[in-house]
Amino acid sequence: MWGDEMLTKKNREIIEQVELVSIDSLVPQDHLLRAVEESIDFNFIYDEVKDLYSENTGRPSIDPVVLIKLLMLQALYGIRSMRQTIREVEVNVAYRWFLGYGLQEKIPHFSTFGKNYERRFKESDLFEKIFERVLMEAIECGFVKTDAVFIDATHIKASANKNKYIEKVAKQRTQKYKEELLKEINAEREANGKKPFEEEDDDDDNNKGENSSKKVRVSTTDPESGMFQKGEKERCFAYTASVACDRNNFVLGVKIAPGNVHDSQVFSDLFQEVNDKFSKIEAVVVDAGYKTPGICREIIEAGALPVMPYKRPMTKDGYFKKREYVYDEYYDCYICPNNQILEYSTTNRAGYREYRSNPQICCKCPMRLQCTKSKNYTKIITRHIWEHYIEIAEDIRHTQWGKELYKMRGQTIERVFADAKEKHGMRYTNLRGLRKVGHYLTLLFACMNLKKLALWKKRRGTFPPTVPALHSFFLKIFFAFNKKPLLGYAS
DSSP, X not given: OGGGSOOOOOOGGGGGOOOOOOHHHHSOTTOHHHHHHHHSOTTHHHHHHGGGSOSSSSOOOOOHHHHHHHHHHHHHTTOSOHHHHHHHHHHOHHHHHHHTOOXXXXXXXXXXXXXXXXXXXXXXXXXXXHHHHHHXXXXXXTOOOOSEEEEEEEEEEOSSOTTOEEEEEEEXXXXXXXHHHHHHHHHHHHHTTOOOOOOOOTTOTTOOSTTOEEEEEEESSOTTSEEEOOTTSOOEEEEEEEEEEOTTOXXXXXXXXXXXXXXXXXXXXXXXXHHHHOTTOOEEEOOGGGOOHHHHHHHHHTTOEEEOOOOXXXXXXXXXXXXXXXXXXXXXXXXXXXXXXXXXXXXXXXXXXXXXXXHHHHTTOXXXXXXXXXXXXXXXEEEETTHHHHHHHHHHHTSHHHHHHHHGGGGTHHHHHHHHHHTSOOSBOSOOSHHHXXXXXXXXXXXXXXXXXXXXXXXXXXXXXXXXXXXHHHHHHHHHTOSSOOTXXXX
């Protein structure tokens, strides 16, 4: 019975009682920050910043490790600003312990980090070095498994009013493989007796190729952000974070871009950075937005397998899908659903071969309205000169191994983004400028790696489950019939 207990009142006079305690005794032994502090030696930061400080002159500075740890606390616990972080540190014993501050020691002003960032850290690579140091520690512990790499991008809402902008004409970004593509295009055109294309002039206003200009909205608040709109999502100025992770959710690389830059345009920089770090990548798992001939070629030429989903064709309703036109590789032609031939015509500047039907046959075809409504009764099918790389990705997509690996995106890269937004405050940023946002997000993902590293180190006896390397059987199957020998996999 509840009535058996006697009513008791707490004596609040004890809060004025002076006690002799150490701040270390007030932090629970199982606190996350204890595990973080034990997982890595933060003294390496002193070596990275020693050239940014004067040796013998000037007044004593705030400890640079304290400044970085303040930013880490903000990222680890998703605190919305440095001002709020300082307020939390003032009342949180564990935060003071992590910084090395006593109970009555004055915490630095919230503007201290901003001033030090502008004067010292802004032009340095300190945040990238911290990210690399944490990742290297995870690698040395055997926690990172890079046989499969998962790459995707997400947007971060910028600190900019979506209604305050000006319109400008801007050049579109050039794909990195443009020169290689043009060389192959011209070789094919010359082989077919056609005039080769000249290199495009980036400054030519009449240029209609990959470098063509377009009108964009530029924020007057944060000009380095970009207008982002995807599907039914709200239009806003944002930044895009392209991230690569392994199957254990350790972030391997980060690239930040304006929100109006397509994910596939950042892929090359990110993939090259990760591929340079880890030489044994066997599969790269991406979504349909990355399913382009250039990206498939880049992955395969690097000796890895592209794992990609089905990409819905953009054909209008009521028309034959492109898959219903059969490509004959031997005769280099297409066969339409009415068993008529579409012969090779030319190769355009974008790298697509054009196959045209015979208008004299098409004008009498009973299926013409399902094929084309062209006034000259000509159906044109295009095929990229790197289309065979897409076909390799399609073959992989239909394997059970490919299906299972693609399903892992939900528990790997998508989980990384979910945790970053829900637990670490990455839904929006109150920082402005691509470099500043990039530095903070790099540190944020470093903190996510550090958190996982700390917890796994704490459970030292429980290592992540071992995963067998991808079978070389798949490499042999999908590379054996490729026309061009791949690096390291020539038949």
